[in-house]
Every structure is written in structure tokens, then in C-alpha cells.
Amino acid sequence: xxxxxxxxxxxxxxxxxxxxxxxxxxxxxxxxxxxxxxxxxxxxxxxxxxxxxxxxxxxxxxxxxxxxxxxxxxxxxxxxxxxxxxxxxxxxxxxxxxxxxxxxxxxxxxxxxxxxxxxxxxxxxxxxxxxxxxxxxxxxxxxxxxxxxxxxxxxxxxxxxxxxxxxxxxxxxxxxxxxxxxxxxxxxxxxxxxxxxxxxxxxxxxx
Amino acid sequence: xxxxxxxxxxxxxxxxxxxxxxxxxxxxxxxxxxxxxxxxxxxxxxxxxxxxxxxxxxxxxxxxxxxxxxxxxxxxxxxxxxxxxxxxxxxxxxxxxxxxxxxxxxxxxxxxxxxxxxxxxxxxxxxxxxxxxxxxxxxxxxxxxxxxxxxxxxxxxxxxxxxxxxxxxxxxxxxxxxxxxxxxxxxxxxxxxxxxxxxxxxxxxxxxxxxxxxxxxxxxxxxxxxxxxxxxxxxxxxxxxxxxxxxxxxxxxxxxxxxxxxxxxxxxxxxxxxxxxxxxxxxxxxxxxxxxxxxxxxxxxxxxxxxxxxxxxxxxxxxxxxxxxxxxxxxxxxxxxxxxxxxxxxxxxxxxxxxxxxxxxxxxxxxxxxxxxxxxxxxxxxxxxxxx
Numbered sequence: 001x002x003x004x005x006x007x008x009x010x011x012x013x014x015x016x017x018x019x020x021x022x023x024x025x026x027x028x029x030x031x032x033x034x035x036x037x038x039x040x041x042x043x044x045x046x047x048x049x050x051x052x053x054x055x056x057x058x059x060x061x062x063x064x065x066x067x068x069x070x071x072x073x074x075x076x077x078x079x080x081x082x083x084x085x086x087x088x089x090x091x092x093x094x095x096x097x098x099x100x101x102x103x104x105x106x107x108x109x110x111x112x113x114x115x116x117x118x119x120x121x122x123x124x125x126x127x128x129x130x131x132x133x134x135x136x137x138x139x140x141x142x143x144x145x146x147x148x149x150x151x152x153x154x155x156x157x158x159x160x161x162x163x164x165x166x167x168x169x170x171x172x173x174x175x176x177x178x179x180x181x182x183x184x185x186x187x188x189x190x191x192x193x194x195x196x197x198x199x200x201x202x203x204x205x206x207x
Numbered sequence: 208x209x210x211x212x213x214x215x216x217x218x219x220x221x222x223x224x225x226x227x228x229x230x231x232x233x234x235x236x237x238x239x240x241x242x243x244x245x246x247x248x249x250x251x252x253x254x255x256x257x258x259x260x261x262x263x264x265x266x267x268x269x270x271x272x273x274x275x276x277x278x279x280x281x282x283x284x285x286x287x288x289x290x291x292x293x294x295x296x297x298x299x300x301x302x303x304x305x306x307x308x309x310x311x312x313x314x315x316x317x318x319x320x321x322x323x324x325x326x327x328x329x330x331x332x333x334x335x336x337x338x339x340x341x342x343x344x345x346x347x348x349x350x351x352x353x354x355x356x357x358x359x360x361x362x363x364x365x366x367x368x369x370x371x372x373x374x375x376x377x378x379x380x381x382x383x384x385x386x387x388x389x390x391x392x393x394x395x396x397x398x399x400x401x402x403x404x405x406x407x408x409x410x411x412x413x414x415x416x417x418x419x420x421x422x423x424x425x426x427x428x429x430x431x432x433x434x435x436x437x438x439x440x441x442x443x444x445x446x447x448x449x450x451x452x453x454x455x456x457x458x459x460x461x462x463x464x465x466x467x468x469x470x471x472x473x474x475x476x477x478x479x480x481x482x483x484x485x486x487x488x489x490x491x492x493x494x495x496x497x498x499x500x501x502x503x504x505x506x507x508x509x510x511x512x513x514x515x516x517x518x519x520x521x522x523x524x525x526x527x528x529x530x531x532x533x534x535x536x537x538x539x540x541x542x543x544x545x546x547x548x549x550x551x552x553x554x555x556x557x558x559x560x561x562x563x564x565x566x567x568x569x570x571x572x573x574x575x576x577x578x579x580x581x582x583x584x585x586x587x588x589x590x591x592x593x594x595x
Contacts, residue, residue, distance in 0.1 A: 037318055120405050
């Protein structure tokens with residue numbers, strides 16, 4: 001004689017308070033979910049980056065805008081001009097990395113000046129960050145005038161630069177944000193490469 | 208009027224037994240491991256969601272709240288539409304809500320978010336950033352997201368093995384899990400779009416996402432999951448005569464292919480600007496809808512047989528006439544034909560709904576004669592203008 005009271009588990013089918021007869025779906029889901037959640041990151045951790053910037057490579061910033069990245073850094077996100085990938089100047093990002101240092105370039109739609117854009121970025125990302133007092137002006141070789149600020153903290157040092165990608169009508173042009181960061185104590189080592197990249201930023205023809 | 212025919216009654220009882228229709232669903236099952244996995248997945252997903260939106264909530268408050276509001280409203284017609292699909296031996300709302308919540312919290316923020324981030328980076332390493340930008344999303348989302356959602360169906364089978372039997376059950380539950388995923392992802396997109404402009408014009412940013420994602424959502428996660436989960440049910444073959452492994456695998460691959468094609472339009476268009484814009488709407492949407500309708504038709508055959516068997520004694524007793532039975536157990540064209548025969552769309556809908564009530568009461572009473580069954584039968588006869 002068996003019981004058919006809902007929720008009653010016969011003693012021979014109990015395991016840690018659970019019904020052993022109904023473990024299979026739960027175990028299957030748990031195993032597959034954990035494989036997806038932790039398996040891919042584990043595989044990602046053992047696959048190395050192998051996409052170094054070579055001499056002559058030029059970053060595509062969209063609408064003909066370009067920048068010259070430092071040779072030897074890993075291009076982890078973004079496109080080169082030679083890729084002909086159809087980059088959006090207000091949407092795409094570029095990420096370059098080299099031992100302890102990272103450069104991130106982000107395009108955005110913004111109406112206003114480069115200084116206003118930089119203020120908006122700081123306000124939205126981390127208003128309490130240790131950003132240096134006065135912003136300074138930075139002019140690229142192509143004549144783009146941007147605004148640069150630096151930040152320093154326990155986690156490292158950072159340079160933030162904002163540009164409007166037009167020399168003729170900057171207010172309505174797409175904005176470009178360059179964030180270069182390093183682990184503590186190594187900013188000086190990379191500052192020449194950061195400045196070279198900033199100087200190389202060029203708007204598209206006619207902008 | 209009484210129901211006496213014994214072969215018909217026997218068929219009715221078999222249909223009730225096989226379909227599980229009328230069995231109540233209860234989520235809280237502390238002795239069932241599937242309940243704890245569901246709870247853990249949804250709980251971790253909910254915490255992940257709060258952390259994700261909470262990090263920039265001060266800045267992006269308007270984007271998050273408007274996203275929730277817009278897509279909450281967007282959800283209403285979807286729920287109405289899917290409720291209409293939950294016909295034949297329909298599933299309880301609480302079961303569908305359990306699937307929806309899995310899709311909205313666990314499949315998105317517990318599984319897809321970390322899995323996608325890692326897998327996209329693997330593709331960047333293997334294909335280079337430009338190759339990954341072109342192909343990465345389509346080679347990632349169909350694996351992590353379709354599986355993540357379908358795991359919800361497996362858990363629900365563990366929670367309600369009697370209720371989830373046919374391929375059509377997979378179709379309906381898959382659609383609800385997919386809808387939960389879709390709405391959650393839409394809110395995420397509204398937030399992400401606002402962050403890409405660093406908080407400028409958040410309201411118009413959310414409206415833009417509503418326009419884009421709302422329209423594209425017609426053939427998005429709800430559709431993919433309905434097809435994928437139907438395939439899973441065919442592979443599992445939980446109803447008599449419904450084990451079709453090859454068909455099931457093809458359905459799953461079909462859903463994954465549609466998902467891949469939708470995500471990698473730019474790659475598939477090979478740089479052609481016209482194709483990039485036109486392919487999703489002129490090729491992929493019609494293809495997805497055609498596949499969905501075909502799968503739904505195949506998946507419903509067992510349910511339609513069950514509903515015919517369930518009502519067989521009522522047909523023999525003259526309570527349900529054959530044309531009405533065909534409309535209730537048939538396809539869209541059968542219901543359209545019935546409306547023409549009745550010459551009154553409203554009356555035709557009332558009759559089919561009333562038969563649905565009777566079938567539901569018979570199933571809930573496990574084929575026994577109860578006051579509610581008698582009342583449902585009386586109501587149907589009243590609508591038909593037949594004196595008992």
C-alpha cells in the first residue's frame with residue numbers, strides 16, 4: 001500500500017530532505033548552467049590575446065576619423081582602417097592593452113563643447129573620482145582641440161581626454177573620449193605613447 | 208442530459224490522464240531539488256540585476272525607470288496574444304509565470320550575462336575584434352541564451368512532470384520564458400544605450416530602444432524559445448507517440464539559426480548596405496514567422512487529439528456538435544470556417560469559449576460529474592439554444 005498525499009516522499013526515496021526520484025532535472029540544469037557560467041570564463045582565461053598592433057596600423061574611429069595606435073599593444077576591441085568594418089563614430093569603442101596599461105576610446109553623440117562633454121562623462125561615471133582640478137587643453141596634429149584631465153588613486157593613474165570630431169563645427173560633431181589608465185607607478189612609462197596616440201587623432205575629411 | 212457511452216468515456220479519461228490537464232501547479236515544493244535550483248537561479252539573477260542597474264542608478268535613473276515603464280506596457284499586448292495561444296489543454300497561469308520569471312532573471316542575469324561576456328572575448332581573441340564584431344554575437348547568443356532559457360523548461364518539467372507532456376506545452380512555456388528574457392533584455396538595452404551617451408537625453412534614448420526593440424521583438428526571444436522548447440519536448444518525447452528526436456534537434460537548430468542570423472545580419476550581408484537593412488525585415492522576419500506557424504501546427508496535433516477525446520462523450524450526448532468540436536480542436540482555418548457557418552463572429556467566439564469552459568471543468572473534475580461540470584454544460588446548451 002502506498003500513500004498518494006501530495007508532497008509526501010516515501011522514506012526510501014528521501015535524500016537530505018529531497019525526493020531522489022526528482023533529482024535528475026535539477027542536476028542537469030545545475031550542471032549545464034554552471035558550465036555556461038564558469039566554463040566559458042575558464043576557457044577565456046587560457047586563450048591568450050594574439051592581435052598586436054603592427055607598424056603602419058591605423059584605427060578606424062568612424063566617418064573617416066582615425067588614430068594611430070602604439071605598436072606592440074594588443075587590440076582587444078575596435079577596428080583598423082584596413083578592416084573596412086563600417087565603424088559608427090557615435091557607438092563603437094576601441095580597447096588597447098599592454099601589461100598593466102589600457103587605452104579605451106569611445107565615440108558618443110553629444111551636442112556641446114569638448115569641455116562640456118568631459119564634464120558630463122565625469123558626472124555620469126564617477127563624480128567622486130579624484131580628478132585633478134583644472135582641465136588642460138590638448139591640440140592634435142590635425143588641429144582638433146580637446147580637453148584633458150588626469151586622475152590618480154590607489155588603483156592607479158588615469159588620463160581622460162575629450163574631443164569633438166570637427167575643426168569647423170565642433171558643437172554638433174560626434175564626441176570622442178579617450179581613457180588611458182595604468183597600474184600605480186607606471187603612468188610615466190607609457191605617457192609618451194599616450195600623447196602620441198592623442199596627437200594622432202584626426203577627424204574625417206570635411207569635418 | 209447524461210453522458211453514458213463507455214468507449215468515449217474511456218478515451219476521455221485517457222486524455223485527462225495523458226495531458227495532465229486539470230492538475231494544479233504549486234511552485235513551493237521544498238522536497239523537490241528543481242524548486243531550489245529555480246529559486247537559486249532567480250535569486251542570483253535578481254541580485255545580479257540590482258547590482259547591474261544599481262551601480263549607475265543615480266545617473267541613469269530615468270533610463271532604468273522609463274525602460275521598465277515602457278517595456279512593462281509593451282508586455283500587455285504580448286501577454287494577451289500568448290494567452291490566446293494557450294488553448295487546447297491550457298497551462299495554468301502560475302506555471303507560465305514561473306517560466307516567465309526564470310527567463311527574466313535567471314536566464315538573463317545569472318546565465319547569459321557572464322557566459323556571453325566570456326564567450327564574446329574568446330571570439331575576439333580567435334577572430335580578432337573586427338571578426339568578432341561581425342560574427343561574435345551570432346556565435347554566442349544562440350548557444351548561451353537558447354540553452355539558458357530552455358533550462359527553465361527542464362526545471363518546470365521537474366516541478367510539474369504531469370502537466371508538461373506535449374510538444375505544444377513546450378511551445379507555450381518556451382514562449383513565456385522567452386518573453387521574460389526579452390523584456391528583461393530590452394530594459395538592459397535601454398540602460399546600456401543611456402550609458403553610451405553618458406546619460407544625455409535618457410528619455411529619448413529609452414523611446415528609441417522601445418521603437419527598435421519593440422518592433423524587432425515580434426520575431427525575437429519569445430519566438431526563438433517557443434521553437435527551441437518545442438524541439439526539446441520532441442527530443443524528450445513525454446507524450447505517447449511524440450518522441451521525434453531528429454525533428455526535435457532540427458527545431459532546436461532552426462531556432463538557433465534564426466537567432467544567429469538575426470544577430471549577425473551585418474556579417475551575412477557581406478557589407479551590402481541594402482541587405483544589412485532589408486534582410487531582417489524582408490527575409491528573416493517572414494522566415495521566422497513561417498517556421499513558427501509550421502512548428503505550432505505540428506506541435507498541436509497531440510493536444511488537438513486530447514481535446515477531441517476529452518469532449519467525445521459530450522459529442523455523443525449531443526452537448527457539443529461536430530462543427531463546434533472541429534472549431535475547438537482545430538486550427539485557425541477551422542475556427543474561421545466555424546465563424547462563417549455561424550454567421551456571427553461574436554456568437555462563434557462565445558460558443559468556443561463556452562466549450563473551453565466545459566472541457567476545463569471536466570478535466571479539473573478528472574472526468575467525474577460535478578456541479579461545476581453540470582453548470583458548464585448547461586451554459587453551453589443555453590448558448591446553443593438547446594433545451595436539456
